[in-house]
Amino acid sequence: MAEHPHAALVRRGYEAFTQGDMDTMRGLMAADATHHTPGSHPLSGDFKGQDAVIDMYGRLFEETAGTLRVELRSVLVDDRGHAVAVHRFSAERGGKRIEENACIVFRIVGDKITDLDECIEDIDMANDFWS
16 A cells, blocks of 8 residues: 555655755745744744744754754654654764654645644753753
């Protein structure tokens, strides 16, 4: 059976992200896409619009000096415009290391990602790591 188009879209996004291919990322998102990152640290909050989202992704790589790794574990869809991607995340920054399970809940309209809600295993650990 063929993979659902929303799952395939999310997989393409993860592939582009892990390769640092922000041009492809831009093409997968609506112009007004928003990425919501939980926590109370400098990289948390609502990043609205492609430029803000792409800039935040760039900061993730910069802040971790290229050590950021994301391993996509699975993608779940509901055939109503939602997809959930479960992944394993690791990075090093300022002598600290983080490794945890996380997910992103995607809202997809047509063939574009419009909203990304990030959920993480340990908000306190993330706040400490990114602060």
